[in-house]
Amino acid sequence: MPAAAAWADGVSDAQQTLDAAEERLAQISQEHAKLQDEADGLQDQIDDAVEGVLEAQGEVQEGRIRLGDMMSYEYKTGGVGVLKVLLNSENLSDLLNNLHYVDSVQKAQAEEIERQRQREEAFASALDDMNKKKDAQMAKIAEAEQKSAEAAQVVSNAEAQLAKAQDEAAAAAEAERLAALKAQAEALAAEQAKAAAAEPPAEQPQASAPSEQKPPASNDSASNGSNSQAGGSGNTGNSSGPAVDQAGWKTGSASAYGSTTDGTLGKPTASGALVTETSMGVAVPLSWPNARSYLGRQVEISYGGSTVVATVNDLGGMGGGSRSLDLQPGVWKAFGASSCFDWGVRTVSYRFL
Structure with a gap:
């Protein structure tokens, strides 16, 4: 075949290869832009859903306090039983009045228990709705990541096919088009890298006690370590680094603080909010890149079959990032701990909303 014809065929093959790659x-x-837009739109829906979850969660916590106070009063007073009413009634009129009082107390207790059941159901429903939206968003983000990877593969395949032709003249003739394809694929990769930068890094792995927990449910026992203050080094706990799934859940270590003993109760956090007996805040490590950007963000935490939505309002040393979260009193109490020392350091599942 004449050299001119071979060169023409080489150019034609190169053009066809790049035509297909460009298309x-x-x-x-x-497709990537559409997925990104859909993920951004879902974030608006998630933000609205989070407000509903926080409101429902607050009502549940207030209800638990009321029930706790009610049960505490019953315990301290010995309750109001029929026998006690009979013994304390001097006449029939007193007996009837006292029986009416007992009936009213029992009805009030039953009504408060029923209201709490309804509050718990409302919270569970709001949480389920929020999680469905967050799962849908994470699915869109995962699809977008796949599109970015596919773009890189398309460019790589086109480059390989041109190299196979072993026709330098043909490859050179389409070099600008190939460079444009590379730039386009790199732009998609840069968008994905920017989105990934908003997520926290993995914990620093340690050699002992690897976690086998899978999100969203974690239920390990408390460590024997003491609690750590948000700004102190404290107990680092044991962690092999968090597992991550496509829904954005991570598994990591969480310590606790907020007591008069550790000196943090009543103290201001990095955001200016005070640590109180009921504060639903958490701290994240100062060692995380752009750690302050997490302030104000909500994080969903799962442990022992329970889920809590907290707000990042503090920053701390936290073993140089060997722990992911430091929980304030409202959070560790919601998980059933009696104190930050009782909580110690435990493995939880979490994801930022």
Whole structure:
């Protein structure tokens, strides 16, 4: 075959290869942009859903306090039983009045228990709705990541096919088009890297006690370590680094603080909010890149079959990032701990909303 004809065939093959690559990359870019827009739109829905969850969660916590006070009063007073009413009644009129009082107390208790059941159901429903939206968003983000990877593969395949032709003149003739494809694929990769930067890094792995917990449910026992203050080094606990799934859940270590003993109760956090007996805040490590950007963000935490939504309002040393979260009193109490020392350091599942 004449050299001119071979060169023409080489150019034609190169053009066809790049035509197909450009067409597919254009489709991928459109699909990627659509997925990103859908993920951003879902974030608005998630933000609205989080407000509902926080409101419902607050009502549940207030209800638990009321029930606790009611049960505490019953315990301290010995309750109001029929026998006690009979013994304390001097006449029939007193007996009837006292029986009416007992009936009213029992009805009030039953009504408060029923209201609490309804509050718990409302919280569970709001949480389920929020999680469905967050799961849908994470699925869109995962699809977008796949599109970005596919774009890189399209460019790599096109480059390989041109190299196979072993026709330097043909490859050179389409070099600018290939460079443009590479730039387009790199732009998609940069968008994904920017999105990934908003997520926390993995914990620093340690050699002992690897966690086998899978999100969203974690239920290990408390460590024997003492609690750590948000700004102190404290007990680092044991962790092999968090496992991550496509729904954005991570598994990591969580310590606790907020007592008169550790000196943090009543103290201001990095955001200016005070640590109180009921504060639903958490601290994240100062060692995380752009750690202050997490302030004000909500984080969903799962442990022992229970889920709590807390707000990041503090920053701490936390063993140089060997722990992911430091829980304030409202959070560790919601998980059933009696004190931050009782909580110690435990493995939880969490994801930022």
